[in-house]
Amino acid sequence: MFGFHGRELKILLVKWKHLGRWSLPGGHVRRDESIDLAAGRVLRERTGLDRIFLQQFHAFGDTDRGEHALRGFSAALGLEGTEQEWMVDRVVSIGYLALVDFAEVAPTPDAFSDECRWWDVREHPPLLFDHDAMIAQALGTLRARASYLPLGRNLLPEKFTMPELQRLYEAVLGHPLDRRNFQKRILDLGFVERLPERKLGGAHRAPYLYRFLPSSATRRV
Amino acid sequence: MFGFHGRELKILLVKWKHLGRWSLPGGHVRRDESIDLAAGRVLRERTGLDRIFLQQFHAFGDTDRGEHALRGFSAALGLEGTEQEWMVDRVVSIGYLALVDFAEVAPTPDAFSDECRWWDVREHPPLLFDHDAMIAQALGTLRARASYLPLGRNLLPEKFTMPELQRLYEAVLGHPLDRRNFQKRILDLGFVERLPERKLGGAHRAPYLYRFLPSSATRRV
DNA sequence: CGTCATTGCGTCCGCAAGACGCAATGTGCT
DNA sequence: AGCACATTGCGTCTTGCGGACGCAATGACG
Numbered sequence: 001m002f003g004f005h006g007r008e009l010k011i012l013l014v015k016w017k018h019l020g021r022w023s024l025p026g027g028h029v030r031r032d033e034s035i036d037l038a039a040g041r042v043l044r045e046r047t048g049l050d051r052i053f054l055q056q057f058h059a060f061g062d063t064d065r066g067e068h069a070l071r072g073f074s075a076a077l078g079l080e081g082t083e084q085e086w087m088v089d090r091v092v093s094i095g096y097l098a099l100v101d102f103a104e105v106a107p108t109p110d111a112f113s114d115e116c117r118w119w120d121v122r123e124h125p126p127l128l129f130d131h132d133a134m135i136a137q138a139l140g141t142l143r144a145r146a147s148y149l150p151l152g153r154n155l156l157p158e159k160f161t162m163p164e165l166q167r168l169y170e171a172v173l174g175h176p177l178d179r180r181n182f183q184k185r186i187l188d189l190g191f192v193e194r195l196p197e198r199k200l201g202g203a204h205r206a207p208y209l210y211r212f213l214p215s216s217a218t219r220r221v
Numbered sequence: 222m223f224g225f226h227g228r229e230l231k232i233l234l235v236k237w238k239h240l241g242r243w244s245l246p247g248g249h250v251r252r253d254e255s256i257d258l259a260a261g262r263v264l265r266e267r268t269g270l271d272r273i274f275l276q277q278f279h280a281f282g283d284t285d286r287g288e289h290a291l292r293g294f295s296a297a298l299g300l301e302g303t304e305q306e307w308m309v310d311r312v313v314s315i316g317y318l319a320l321v322d323f324a325e326v327a328p329t330p331d332a333f334s335d336e337c338r339w340w341d342v343r344e345h346p347p348l349l350f351d352h353d354a355m356i357a358q359a360l361g362t363l364r365a366r367a368s369y370l371p372l373g374r375n376l377l378p379e380k381f382t383m384p385e386l387q388r389l390y391e392a393v394l395g396h397p398l399d400r401r402n403f404q405k406r407i408l409d410l411g412f413v414e415r416l417p418e419r420k421l422g423g424a425h426r427a428p429y430l431y432r433f434l435p436s437s438a439t440r441r442v
Numbered sequence: 443c444g445t446c447a448t449t450g451c452g453t454c455c456g457c458a459a460g461a462c463g464c465a466a467t468g469t470g471c472t
Numbered sequence: 473a474g475c476a477c478a479t480t481g482c483g484t485c486t487t488g489c490g491g492a493c494g495c496a497a498t499g500a501c502g
Contacts, residue, residue, distance in 0.1 A: 031311055035282030058282045058313045059254030090252055094280045094313075163449085180451075181491060197501095203449040205498040384480085401482075402460060409458095419468095425479040426467040 001025060001043065002121070002142070003102035004155040009171040010102060011135065013047060014113035016128065018076040019069065023128040024135070025116070026093065028084075039096040046116060048106040051153040053099040057141040058134075061092040065180060066129040099154035121171075139172075146172050150191040153212045161199050161207040162186070163185045170202040222264065223342070223363070224245060224323035225376040230342040230392040231323060232356065233267060235334035236348065237298040240290065244349040245356070246337070249305075260317040267337060269327040274320040274375040278362040279355075280314040287350040298333060317404065318359045320375035342392075360393075367393050371412040374433040382420050382428040383407070 001012040013022045027042040029035050036056070044050050070088040074080045079087055107116040119125075121139070126132060151172060152165050166182045186192060193213055198206040222233040234243045246265040250256050257277070265271050270278070291309040295301045300308055330338040340346075346355060372393060373386050387403050407413060414434055419427040 029282065029313070032284055034284050035280060035313060038282075056280060059277060060257060061250065061259075061315065063253060063255050086314060092250070092315075094282065094315075161449095178491065178493085179449080180493080183450080185490080200499080202448085203500055204446080205450085205500090207449060382480095399460065399462085400480080401462080404481080406459080421468080423479085424469055425477080426469090426481085428480060 001047065001098040001100055001119060002138075002155065003105060004102055004168050004171060005118070006104040006167050006209050007167050007171065010118040011121050011124065012105070013119050013124060013127070014046070014109055015115035016112055017114050018073050019128070020165070021069070021128050022119075023132045024058075025110070027110070028087075035094055037097075039094075042096050043096075043100075045110060046108055048108065048116060049100055050102060050123060054096055055076070055145075057097050058137050058205070059092065059094045060130060060134060063090065065091065065093070067091060069128050083101055084165075093134075095134050095138060098143060099151065101155065101157060103157060109211075142172055150189075150215075153191070159195065159197075159209045159211055161209060164206060165192075165210070178197065222268065222319040222322055222326075222377065223359075224321055224326060224339060225389050225392060226339070228388050228392060230389075232342050232345065233326070233328060233337065234340050234345060234348070235251070235267070235330055236336035237296050237333055238335050240349070242290070242349050243340075243346050245292040245352045246331070248331070249308075250315075256315055256329040259317075260319075264317075264319050264321075266331060267329055268321055269329065270321055270325060275317055276319075276366075278316050278318050279358050280313065280315045281351060281355060283351065284311065285340065286312065286314075288312060290349050313354075314353050314408055316359060318363060322376065322378060324378060364395070371410075371433060371436075374436070380416065380418075380430045380432055382430060384428060386413075386431070 001014065003010040011125045012025055014025050015022050025042060025046045027038065027045070033041070036054075039054055039056070040050070040052075043052060043054060054065040067088055067090070070077070070079075074088045076083065079085050102118070104117075107118065109116040121135070127135070146169065152160060154170055155168055156164060162183050163179075164178060165186065166179065169182070170176055191212055192210045195211055197209045199209055201204050224231040224233065233246055235246050236243050246263060246267045248259065248266070250259040255263070257275075260275055260277070261271070261273075263273060264273060286313070288309055291300075293297070295306065295309045300306050323339070328339065330337040334380075342356070354395075367390065373381060373389055376389055377385060383404050384400075386407065387398060387400065390403070391397055412433055415432045416430045416432055418430045420430055421427050
């Protein structure tokens with residue numbers, strides 16, 4: 001779950017009870033639930049948001065993904081002898097990436113965690129399991145898809161300025177972009193429209209406000 | 222599992238015992254086996270080939286993927302009352318695409334099938350489960366990755382002519398390409414080298430033979 | 443009211459892709 | 473043996489997009 005705030009790309013992490021270490025938010029697929037719906041449910045439970053950009057990016061199924069970190073804690077976590085004891089054994093995870101509006105998220109821990117909050121994507125504690133690698137892969141996918149995805153539609157508030165959108169792309173891509181070429185490219189992608197209003201209150205010349213067009217009005221690739 | 226033969230892209234299918242219908246080749250992940258290794262094992266069992274191009278492309282996990290087609294046959298297939306009875310219930314599949322040299326494959330049925338053979342990718346029987354959709358998605362992934370993947374390294378024999386390589390790309394992309402621009406692009410991608418030999422026996426001017434450079438000699442993107 | 447960083451808009455250059463011309467060449471037919 | 477012909481090898485021209493960069497307009501602040 002990616003967010004964007006103050007020039008930086010953020011990820012939502014949860015802190016496990018008893019272990020005191022952090023991991024990506026996750027959950028388990030119910031027997032009568034599709035994996036897409038399961039991902040949507042987990043997203044909703046952690047953020048309170050629904051109907052959000054959510055895309056599968058990779059399945060992780062190595063035999064040693066670091067489940068052993070849970071071994072000593074299965075009793076404390078209430079897993080020992082229960083139906084969920086497989087959690088400390090072999091697990092295959094299907095990774096989904098979500099893009100959410102930072103300001104609208106209400107981070108909520110799950111049954112196994114006692115904290116849930118945003119971290120800077122470039123500066124977060126080492127994670128449990130193989131989740132560091134998962135973040136790297138999610139970022140790679142995000143970068144690859146950034147060229148044809150209306151990123152800001154989900155990561156920014158409804159109205160935004162061009163510099164704000166540019167800082168988002170810079171955070172995702174990891175390198176600075178030319179201000180003038182960026183504006184040109186975005187505009188003839190046709191995803192956004194310029195509003196007559198300008199954003200006042202900044203320290204300098206007032207930039208125009210923009211808004212994403214409804215996806216029905218934009219042609220898909 | 223994609224192959225290439227006579228201007229056409231091919232897929233390997235298996236025909237289920239008793240049901241008499243076709244599906245993609247597949248298998249189940251063992252408890253102590255990574256999903257990548259499981260995919261490699263299935264590939265090896267169906268084709269006899271090893272160490273082949275194999276890439277995960279999507280996980281399929283809807284609740285109704287057509288497992289009901291197996292319902293009446295679980296006894297005939299030897300599943301009833303066994304540990305594998307879940308096969309007729311809920312299954313999540315992780316799709317891998319493989320590129321193999323058509324000429325080197327020895328199609329081999331598995332325990333549930335009595336036939337295994339190549340089909341034209343544009344002309345095959347309607348498949349069991351959600352496998353028609355899986356092929357569509359695999360083809361889409363293949364097309365998207367065709368621009369930066371040395372396709373022929375796995376789908377063609379060691380030596381090949383430029384027109385042969387072009388027909389492969391046309392089969393994958395689904396539309397014709399300009400002969401001269403194609404040659405230019407391929408050559409300055411730097412994946413292949415021209416051999417001094419020419420392929421004689423054709424009806425017209427003899428084309429040069431080419432060979433893929435070892436992947437170590439080509440720079441990755 | 444002047445300073446100044448920032449914004450809006452435009453130009454120039456280079457590269458890669460697409461359209462297409464032309465000469466060379468191996469086969470098969472007469 | 474010679475000719476017709478489809479195919480191959482190689483080159484040119486045009487087009488569109490991205491990256492580098494110039495210049496005037498503008499809003500806040502001292």
